[in-house]
Amino acid sequence: MIDVIVVGAGPTGLTLANELGLAGVRTVVLERTLERGGQSRALNLQPRTAEVLDLRGWLEPIAEQALTTLPRGHFAGIPLDYSVFDTRFPYQVGIPQARVERFLEDRLAAYGVPVLRGHELTGFVQDADGVTATVAGPDGTTTLRAAYLVGADGGRSRVRRELGVGFPGRDGRISMVVADIVPEPHEALPTEWRLPVFDVREGPFLMPLGDGVHRFLFGAPDQTVARDAPVTADEIRTALTTGPAPHFTLREVRWASRFTDATRQAERYAAGRVLLAGDAAHIHFPAGGQGLNLGVQDAFNLGWKLAATVHGHAPRDLLDTYHTERHPVGAAVLENTRAQVVLLHPDDDVRVLRSLVSDLLTEPAANRRIAGMISGLDIRYPMPPDTPTHPVLGTRHPVPHLHDARGLLLTPSSDLTPLLTPWSDRVDHTITPPTSGTDALLLRPDGHVCWAGTSTGDGLEAALERWFGPAS
Ligand SMILES: Cc1cc2nc3c(=O)[nH]c(=O)nc-3n(C[C@H](O)[C@H](O)[C@H](O)COP(=O)(O)OP(=O)(O)OC[C@H]3O[C@@H](n4cnc5c(N)ncnc54)[C@H](O)[C@@H]3O)c2cc1C
Structure with missing residues (x-):
């Protein structure tokens, strides 16, 4: 029995398969090409991607394969200063995409997740209990049944087309x-x-x-x-x-x-038991170096939610938050790449505009705004409407490790340990001095804050239930 079929062994599909494998989800990756391509394509890991890979302990071995580090980011070639952010990785890791893919594919063996190369998804049907995929492989056409299917099959995604999900936007002009x-x-x-x-x-x-x-x-x-x-x-x-x-x-x-600079985004990232991630969900001009990064971060957002759903302890609507959180992030990247394409136009009037934007970006506030966007460090996921507001809710919290992809409660004392006990199979606890202007934080497996409070624990149980499911 398979829990999840991941279609596509690009950076998005391979990251997702690792997250699912880590969580003990029975996963199969379908990849139509027989061999991994050696193409460079993306050449960089942005700071937020470095952070999420580091959360699982994967950054160090990947960075060993890097060609260089780039101390800055850029917006249409205009330098951005990343050193203003509170991150352990205020730079880009310069590494060809193929090397990142090789690392991610090789480590799937540790979870027993197969990558079926030479296997092309040619169609699927879904019903109330699962998805049946039709697969053309070396031995002919077969079917595979799973509870969920994820299309990480690139910009021309067959999964997206079969699903009938709209892909509005515009064709390339350059x-x-x-x-x-x-x-x-x-x-x-x-x-x-x-x-x-x-x-x-x-x-x-x-x-x-x-x-x-x-x-x-x-x-x-x-x-x-x-x-x-x-x-x-x-x-x-x-x-x-x-x-x-x-x-x-x-x-x-x-x-x-x-x-080209074709720019399109899937209207929905999920339809029933089928989900879309990476280029299958969004395409844009590769300005600023964001495409691979966006896909890897889609996978980190989706992986733990899908795993919890498969294991049966996901709270109601948890999987829906994949679309509500990631669609706006993708839309913002599409917008900023369109703006960059304009600034890159070799026209003398545009040169004047570009020079003005370059000047503006030397202002710390402007740099922070644009650098936060390109680096992925400014991502703040919307919290459900019934959640008490707090400035750090939904933001990333720079912790060194969440190796097991579990939740993490950070508190200054052990006062809240008894309250956490019924969730201790899903959430860890670290006693640590206060940070981020608050006493206590609850982090999701992707490192985003889902509760911020004091050592009295007001609202903590509700947040645990909201994000990790019922107490056991
Ligand atoms: C020139 C260029 C430069 C770029 N530079 C950068 C950069 O500097 N930084 C950055 O972040 N991004 C960059 N990108 C973007 C980045 O390469 C993509 O965003 C990234 O590859 C998307 O990964 P993915 O896994 O979603 O899709 P893909 O990498 O496209 O992987 C999809 C996989 O699915 C497989 N597949 C497709 N259909 C099927 C099917 N029916 N059955 C089975 N398998 C299937 C494909 O063979 C492929 O292996 C660049 C892109 C280009 C073209």
Whole structure:
């Protein structure tokens, strides 16, 4: 018997499968490709992603595979200072997406979660008790039955389409190429990462990925080219010699793909027993380096809620909060990437606007606002209407570890231990001095505050029930 089918072994699906495996949920990952791709694609973990990976103890082994750390973030290439935040990770971890995926896929073995490569989901039906998926694999077509199915199957999600969930937004207006290339050695080749420039008038934009391989980004000379049209070596050669020198000579193309600023978001992240996460739920221009990060954080929000639901102790409506919490976060990222696309336009009037925005972002308040958004550190989930208000409710609380993905009560004394006992199978307790201007905090498994109070424990039982289910 399977509890959850995860469709797609990208960063979102693999993160979710790890969260489910950790919680003892019987999970199967379906992946249509036979082999893991070596494409660089995303190259960064934003501070909030670093924090959530660190909560489970996964950041350190991932960071060992990193190429670099980037002390800043950026908004349309304009630097953002992350050092103003109370976080252990005020920087971006510079690591190709494929390395993050390899780590996440390899560690699934520890939970006995299989990744069925060469298995493509071709359809599904759901009923009151579960979902039956049709899967085309090496041995023909089979069916798999599970209690839930999650579509983490990328921007062209089959799951989303079969579900009939709307994907409003707009098509792309600009066409870009990303390629991992090996240029001929040249003294002007960059040896360090810099903030991205998308304007050919600045010269070719390259980033070193090690072993002579470079990430190369450029605007397609023919902006009307079809998204699926193969990228030619000639196109890359021409782009390497367009704009001001230095110009470079192409030796080898390892991988190349087109992308656009198409911007769309699923109307609903859940329909019955089927849920959507990552690019399957939202697509946007990769400005600021947020897409992978958004997907990984979707998975951290969904994993513990789905696990509690499968185990039968989830409070009513817990799974619904996945959509209510993550949809606004995705919508905000879509908006900020659209704004960045405008600022990246190579038009002289836009240059003036860009220079003004650059000036503004040197103001601490403006930097904090935009850097909080891009880093993911400003995320504050809405609390249910019946919850007493408190400034830290819904925010992230920087704790070092929640390795077992359980809740955590932080109090200055053991006074509340007896009250917590009926939930001690789901929530841990740490005696710690007050922080965040409050005596006591209750954290969810994703590190967000769901109760803030005093050592009298007013409202704590209601919060425990609200987020962790009935007392046992
Ligand atoms: C050029 C470029 C640069 C980027 N740079 C950044 C960056 O710097 N920072 C950042 O955060 N993000 C960046 N992104 C975005 C990031 O790559 C994506 O947001 C991320 O890959 C989304 O992960 P995902 O797991 O949701 O989907 P995907 O990575 O698309 O994974 C989906 C998986 O599902 C599989 N699949 C699809 N259909 C089926 C099916 N029917 N059955 C079985 N399997 C299926 C696919 O084969 C794939 O493996 C960039 C993207 C591009 C294109």
